[in-house]
Amino acid sequence: MKRYVLFVLLIMGYGIVQAQDIRYHILDGESGKGVDKAQVGFFDQEGRTLSVALSDSAGYVSVTAETRRKTSYVLAHCMGYTQAKIKFETLKRTGTISLTADPVELEAVTVATNKETLTVKPDRLVFTVTPGVLKLSPTSMDLLKEIPNVTVRSDNSIRIKHYQGVAVYINGVISPEGARALQSLAPEQIERIEVITMPTLEYRGPSLLVYTKRMKLHGIESYTRLEGAVPWLGQLNGSLKAKIGGKTNFTGSYFFQSYNYSDERTNDVYKGETLESAQGYTNNTKSPYSYDIYLGVESYPTDDSYWSMSYRIEGKNDKYTREGEGGREISTDRQVFIPVSFHGEYWKKFTENDMLRVKGNYRNTPLINTAYQYAGYAPNERNGETDYNWKYYGANVTYTRTAGRYQWKAMFGGENDENRSEYDFGGVTGVKQQVRTLEAELGLEGKWDSWSFSAYATGRQIFLDSEPVSDGEEFHRNYTIFGPNVSVSHKLNDTQNIRLQISRGVGAPETEQINPQLLRTGFNSITQGNPNLDLVVNDKAELEYNRMGDRSSFSATAYTSVDRDFITGVMRWAPEEESNINTYINNGTRTKAGISLDYKYRKDWFSFGLSPNMFWQKLRNSEAKLTVPDPLNLYAFGFCKARLPKGFQLGGSVFYMPGEYDLQMEQEHFYSIDFELNKSFGPLNCKLYTQNLISKGTLKTYYMEEGYKQDSYASNLSFLKLSVSYYFEKD
Incomplete structure (x- = not known):
């Protein structure tokens, strides 16, 4: 009897639920008729799919x-x-959804209504x-152009946004080659891209996290x-x-790459104010030739759990020749890297x-068989042989505790960067350097209603050691750093x-030449063989909409920021040696404030941004008494793409920088104009495009005791490229 009553109650409950079903009408906006097989998705306030x-x-x-x-x-x-x-x-008031006809839709597409293209998270x-x-x-790279705040x-x-020196992570592992790693990925291989717009416990600077469809792979x-x-560049x-x-x-x-092109320039040399x-x-x-071959296993x-191992070999042979007054020739050959990670x-x-x-990481990068040759000099006077080895290893442990609306994170870890270079060049025979870091971080994240926050504090103990391979001065320094972020x-x-x-952070100055790994420790001259290592203390505030x-x-x-105590690189001119000498001056201070805008629009057949x-900015160095001549800097980027009938695509982009100034460089303008035409044949894509790079500016080289000289340059490079993928x- 009890079972029978329970069965009746279940049937009644099911009938009540069915009775509560609510119907909505999908209509053609012009005719008012019902639309058959329309895909309809219901989502809550957080963007989660309900039905x-x-x-x-x-x-x-x-x-x-x-x-x-x-439903929201x-x-x-x-x-x-x-x-x-x-x-x-x-929808509650009308009970109907009207759809507008799209006359420019050129071909059938699959629309996944349960997955939005862009999601905003706190970090x-x-x-x-x-x-x-x-x-x-x-x-x-075209995918990146579609993402807000990415140029x-x-x-x-x-x-x-306004940051350079972007670190690129592929499936959670940092890529030493940066953006070039993305060029070997087809867009179909990428599942999602996450743009880190503020530092977190795990990523201390602007970063791109690229996740491929690794778990969905069925075969090959x-x-x-x-x-x-044209000019010649093969890849x-x-x-x-x-x-x-x-x-x-x-x-x-x-x-694999091979190239050969020329760049016309002018050079006006001043001593003081006299030409x-x-x-x-x-x-x-x-x-x-240059090449880069990578092999890896991930499991x-x-x-x-997850682990991966990789082996990589890369090398190049290049030559630079300067024709005209003061012409010279520099070449490097037999340059081979053999990294293992x-x-x-x-x-x-x-x-x-x-x-x-x-998490744990290890990377060993030896450089072998490298020769530098300068034409016009006696043997061994301006020639050099170099052997170089860089090792990096680090590990950290992170504990996460979730309690209702809040989440605690605690991390403890350590890193070790060391490099050794041996060479015979200008009387210097090499240097050994080591940077060891111990760090602990404590973070708190919370979310309630429409508000969310994150706050964490980082403590670091950093040990610097540098000593020459042969005679020279040793260098040892320790730092204790504390940095909050809210x-x-x-x-x-x-x-x-x-x-x-x-936030207050510790990191390297914004430059694209820095190895992304070194951004973690914040030293900008480890790979340059310079023992005068120093830190950058960065105070920053940003308001983003x-x-x-x-x-x-x-x-x-x-945004506004102040960088303190960073190394300023300045080229000094040694008249008696007729050469430039790279030196570094400490105690630089840079104050910066600006606004960055980004607008992008996309339809199925057209997009632009x-x-x-x-x-x-005000850039000053207390030792050199140097300031930026013009504090205002500008740049703008724009692109557009259109999908045409018969599978063709037409697009173009412009990057314009009317001025950018540093202690050493005054760039009057730099801009690039590109046009492209694409045609797809199933999995085969052909792309014909032009690339034009135009720049003009001045480069200052300071005399040891006699002021400086100023080199003016004007450069115009144009390429016509054909790409088949x-x-x-x-x-």
Whole structure:
């Protein structure tokens, strides 16, 4: 009897739930008729998917009362119509969703209504690669152009907002080659890209986190790209990934390049305020070959662990010739790197709220058989042989505790950077350097309603040691550093977000020449063989506003920062030796304030973006008594892309910098103008494009005792390039 009563109650409960189903009508905006097989997704306030359904032949979609109660907004799409996003408050009053016809839709696409392209988090932007985005992105660098706050210049260098020196992580592992690692990935291989817009416990500077579809690999996946240019520049690169058993993948990439081009320049030399000479010359740059081959294995033994190992070899042979007055020839050959690296990671959840993660990295990079040759000098006078080895290893342990709306993180770790270079060049025979770091961090993150925050403090003990291989002075110094970081974020509504960040950090000056690994320790001259190492203390405040719509995004950032105690690199002129000597002056101070804007718009067939940035800076060095001549700096980037019939795409981009100033350089202007035409044949993509780089400025070289000389330059480089890429995947 009890079982029978229970069965009746279950049937009644099921009937009550069914009775609570609510129907909504999907209509054609012009005819008012129901739309068959429209895809409709219901989402809560956090963007999580509650339900996804297809409309019936009459255009109706049913949803339960529970789903209706939690819904914040609805996305609806059907082939031939523009995607509609409706706030649920509006839908409750009308009960209908009207779709507008999209007459420019050129071909069938698959729309995943349960996955938004862009998600805003307190410390990052998460960009999901969807089929609609891939249609306008034949390369991985094109993908980056679609992301708010990210700028890709014509030389493939990357900026995040107003920051240079962006670190690139592939599946959690930092890539020493930076942005170039992305060029060997097909856009189809990338699942999502996360843009770190503020420092966190794990990432201390602007970073790109690229995650490939590694867990979705069924068999073999490869990407090949061949490029040629006039003047001569040839390039072949690609990647290969294969599943070799269980949860283990084999990965590999290759990069070959050869180039030969000339760059016309002018050189006006001043001594004090007097013009001494006016010269014109041509820079000839030639490399018969350069290569980079990478092999690796990555494995996921369990759902809570990951490890990878890699082997890499790279080398080059290049030559630089300067024709005209003061002409010279410099060449390097037999330059071979043989890096070996290991990355291991393990995490374990002890309870639903407690997790422990352990990470370790090791990298050994020897450089062998390198010769420098300067034409016009006697043997051994300006020639050199170099052997170099850089080792890095580090590990850290992170404990995470979640308690309701709050999450605590504690980390303890250590790193060791050491390099040894031996050479015979100008009477110097090499140097050995070591930087050891012990650090501990404690962080707190919280979220309630539309507010979220993060705060953490970092303590570091740093030991510096430098000693010459032969005779010379030793250098030893210890530092104790404490740096707090606070960020508060407020979600205004479904599409708008503001964030305030205040921090004190330790890092290298913003430069793209710094090895990304060294950003972690904050020393900008380790790889330059200079024993006068120093730190940069950076105080920073940022106020950021983001608006993310269905097809457009807008970001505005106002920022100010003060860098103290960094090393300023200055070239000094030694008249008796007729050569430049690189020296470094300590105690530099840079004060900076500016505003960075970013607007991007995308449809299925068209996209464009504009990113202007303006900042004021005062750069002063107390020892050299030098200041920036003009404190105002500007630059702007813009691009547009359109998908045409028959599979063609047309696009172009402009990067313009009317002025950029440093202690050593006054750049009057720099701009690049690029045009491209793409045609796809299934997995094969052909790209014909131009690249134009125009720059003009002055370079100051200071005399030891007699003031400085000023070299004016004007450079104009133009390339016509053809790129062919092929993506292959087999289950």
